[in-house]
Amino acid sequence: MSKNKTIAVDKFESMQAFTQVVEAGGFAAAAREVGLSRSQVNKLVANLEVHLGVQLLHRTTRKVTPTDAGRAYYERCINILAELEEAETSIARLQTEARGTLRINAPMSFGMRHLGRAIAAFSHQHPQLQVEVTLSDRFIDPISEGFDVTLRISEYPDDASLISHLVMPTPRVLCAAPQYLAERGNPGQPKQLREHSCLHYGHLPSAHRWFLQGPEGEVVVSISGALCSNNGEVLRSAALEGLGITLLPTFIVANDLQQGDLRVVLPEYRAPTLSLYVVYPVNRHLSEKVRLLTAFICDRFDTHKIN
Structure with a gap:
């Protein structure tokens, strides 16, 4: 025995x-x-x-x-x-209580604009939980890098080792500053984007192509410009300075569009919509802290509460 x-x-x-x-x-x-x-x-x-x-x-x-x-x-x-x-x-704990450390990874722009207050509210609800937030635009592996929860903006995360919860769509829009459009003209067709300075994400496989949906279906446009970056805030700032046309999520540029500091370009054409997901490894599915955060994020960032 x-x-x-x-x-x-x-x-x-x-x-x-x-x-x-x-x-x-x-x-x-x-x-x-x-x-x-x-x-x-x-x-x-x-x-x-x-x-x-x-x-x-x-x-x-x-x-x-x-x-x-x-x-x-x-x-x-x-x-x-x-x-x-x-x-x-x-x-050793109550059913509704979360304890220990909760490690979260999120995209830089979304994290800076929207996650801080959300995590503060979550922490007030669960004071015995220590939260560690890492912001990065790098595509991380939650398992090997030890994150309990990852917020990911992408198409559906198709990975058998991860559980994904859809939070909300994150539509994207083509936009530019009024001064840029006054100097260079407002393109009327997607093919005219080739003649413009296009500010784009530099870390994507399709970095030099924009895929747009319009009245005639999908249009693929080869682009180039004065700047590429792996961060949406950098692209937004460059667009506001009149450096070119950019394609960004509305949660980054909604206020700029409302205030007229940026204007929509080619309004009949949209990039395929990405979505915000809460993602965590399969082995975390029993964790109370992960369950509570997932429910909180899904409730906080639904389509009625964020642009």
């Missing part, structure tokens, strides 16, 4: 060590995370491989990566460990 209990405890520790090695990309970093020596972590993972009869990791002097079997086993392990963690922590 005691032997079986010892085996179960060793297996649990081995699973923890193995998942840390995969996430950290090495034994030394994993050892620091779990508070063991490098040799102890290596032994736990080696024992696990012997027990399973498969190689879980490719080991080189520079990097440690999971094998195909290791990746499959890792996905199972993180679900099991998450369930065990949730079962243990649920005993």
Whole structure:
């Protein structure tokens, strides 16, 4: 009886060590995370491989990566460990209470304009929760980078390892400053955009093409301009200074359009609408803090509450 209990405890520790090695990309970093020596972590993972009869990791002097079997086993392990963690922590807290640290990633422009007040309101509701917000326009991997929740503006996030909740559409509009249009003219057809300075996102695969929907269907226009950036605020500022025509979400330029500082260009043509999603790894689906934040974000940013 005691032997079986010892085996179960060793297996649990081995699973923890193995998942840390995969996430950290090495034994030394994993050892620091779990508070063991490098040799102890290596032994736990080696024992696990012997027990399973498969190689879980490719080991080189520079990097440690999971094998195909290791990746499959890792996905199972993180679900099991998450369930065990949730079962243990649920005993010590009320059902409606969130505790611990909640790590959030969001796009820079949306985060700066709309997320600060929202997270402050959420924190007031859950004072025992510590929230860490990272803003970045880089396309991150929530699993490998350790984020509990990611706000993502994109087409539907088609990833089996992630759960996605649609929050709201984020329509985009072509616009430019009145002084630019006065100097360069207002294009009447999409093909005339080729003659203009087009300020565009520089990190997308289709950076030098705009896809528009109009009366005749989809139109693809090759563009160029004085500036490209991976940040919408930079493009907005450049457009306000009369540098060119830009294509931006309305949540960035709605006030500028209302005040007349920017004007819509080619109003009959629209870019395909992107959407704001709350995204989190499958293994976070039992977390009370993730559930509460997801419900809060979906309620806060519906189509009636933001441009």
